[in-house]
Amino acid sequence: MPALSHQAPHAAAKQWFLLPVGQAVLDSEHTVVADALAAHPVVGLPWLWLAPTLTAEVPEGRGLRLIASADGWRGPMVCRLPLPLASESLGAVVLQHVLDGDRAESAALIEECARVLVPGGRLGLLALNPLSPYRVRWYGSGQSACDPSTWRRLLSDAGLIPEPVAQGVGPQWSPTASPSLQSGPGLRAAYLQRAEKRAFPMTPMRLRKPMALSDGVSAA
Numbered sequence: 001m002p003a004l005s006h007q008a009p010h011a012a013a014k015q016w017f018l019l020p021v022g023q024a025v026l027d028s029e030h031t032v033v034a035d036a037l038a039a040h041p042v043v044g045l046p047w048l049w050l051a052p053t054l055t056a057e058v059p060e061g062r063g064l065r066l067i068a069s070a071d072g073w074r075g076p077m078v079c080r081l082p083l084p085l086a087s088e089s090l091g092a093v094v095l096q097h098v099l100d101g102d103r104a105e106s107a108a109l110i111e112e113c114a115r116v117l118v119p120g121g122r123l124g125l126l127a128l129n130p131l132s133p134y135r136v137r138w139y140g141s142g143q144s145a146c147d148p149s150t151w152r153r154l155l156s157d158a159g160l161i162p163e164p165v166a167q168g169v170g171p172q173w174s175p176t177a178s179p180s181l182q183s184g185p186g187l188r189a190a191y192l193q194r195a196e197k198r199a200f201p202m203t204p205m206r207l208r209k210p211m212a213l214s215d216g217v218s219a220a
Contacts, residue, residue: 013052013100013142013144014052016142016143017055017097018055021137021138021175022138024170024175024189025097025171025189025190026052026053026055026056026096027177027179028169028177028178028189029096029126029169029190029192030056030179031179032124032126032179032181032192033056033059033094033096033124034059036092036094037049037063037092037094037124038059038061039091039124040091040092040122041091041118041120041121042118042120045062045091045092045118045121046062047061047063047064047090047091047092047093047094048065048066048083048090048094048113048116049063049064049065049093049094049096050065050066050067050068050073050093050094050095050096051065051066051067051068051096051097051098052067052068052097052098064076064077066079068098081108081109082112083112083115083116087115088115088116088118088119088121089116089118090116090117091117091118091121091122092122092123093113093116093121093123093124094123094124094125095109095110095113095126097126097127097128097190099125099127099151106154107157107158110154110155110157111157111158114158114159114160114197117197118197119197119198120196120197120199121197122194122195122196123155123195124192124194125192125193125194126169126190126191126192126193127148127151127193128143128144128189128190129168129185129187129189129190129191130145131187132172132187132189132190133173133187134170134189137189148166148185148191151193152164152193152195155193155195159198160195160196160197160198161195161197161198162194163194163195165183165184166185166191166192167181167182167183167191167194168182168183168185168186168190168191169182169190169191169192170189170190171188171189172186172187172188172189
């Protein structure tokens with residue numbers, strides 16, 4: 001299978017997260033990321049964290065953090081899609097501001113993440129909120145912001161079960177960290193969309209016809 005090149009956010013978009021206004025968003029998400037990586041269906045399973053920068057500390061536990069680069073992903077390994085990871089080998093995956101407005105490329109990355117998750121494994125997707133006043137701070141930086149429903153459709157298409165409501169996180173206007181989560185994105189700078197891999201295929205069960213009994217034969 002030929003390698004697919006997921007186009008990570010371009011240089012200007014990545015640089016924005018290194019500025020104080022972008023760092024305030026990442027600082028707000030620190031606990032969210034750590035909790036999402038720890039949300040394993042089975043204790044001890046490794047995790048995968050795809051991040052925009054190296055600024056945050058890596059949480060404890062068995063896992064792999066890869067950073068978006070111009071030609072794929074880099075970190076302890078350098079790779080492109082498909083990810084060089086075994087199918088159904090991870091308990092949790094976090095996509096932190098690494099999806100862009102290209103629907104096909106975003107779908108390919110989400111499908112790969114679904115492939116490497118074990119049944120019951122969880123995915124956390126962090127993205128910028130297009131309705132937040134904070135959007136003026138990333139205007140012109142190359143950032144892409146989509147409504148949560150866009151990601152829920154792609155998550156569903158990949159065989160994941162998205163939660164019906166995303167959770168808002170981060171500042172609304174002032175570039176200071178705001179780590180508390182709220183129901184719905186609201187006016188927060190970013191939001192967390194969670195999803196879970198189906199533990200069993202959703203195959204409808206056939207109803208068996210009742211057994212025909214001869215006259216005089218009791219059913220009990």
